[in-house]
Amino acid sequence: MTTNTKTLLTVKTEKSLKQAAQETAAELGFSLGTLVNALLKQFVRTKEINFSASYTPTPYLIAAIEEAEKEYAEGRLPKPLPLDEFIARLNS
Numbered sequence: 001m002t003t004n005t006k007t008l009l010t011v012k013t014e015k016s017l018k019q020a021a022q023e024t025a026a027e028l029g030f031s032l033g034t035l036v037n038a039l040l041k042q043f044v045r046t047k048e049i050n051f052s053a054s055y056t057p058t059p060y061l062i063a064a065i066e067e068a069e070k071e072y073a074e075g076r077l078p079k080p081l082p083l084d085e086f087i088a089r090l091n092s
Contacts, residue, residue, distance in 0.1 A: 009036070
């Protein structure tokens with residue numbers, strides 16, 4: 001006799017989010033169910049929830065970084081100050 005130890009977990013989410021999650025999981029070679037089970041097991045084991053996301057800079061930030069790099073390469077940025085002079089400017 002076999003005992004079914006599985007149960008159904010019903011979670012409401014947006015259709016587009018579910019579809020995107022299924023596609024992303026498939027790209028990684030997993031089913032969405034496998035990933036949800038792994039997340040639940042980790043949660044039970046560690047009693048922690050960790051969220052992370054890679055950061056993609058905005059076009060504005062990319063342009064600002066490029067401009068700063070250009071100014072640096074052209075020597076248009078001020079040189080670093082000695083510590084005593086930096087503190088004096090802060091205090092003035």
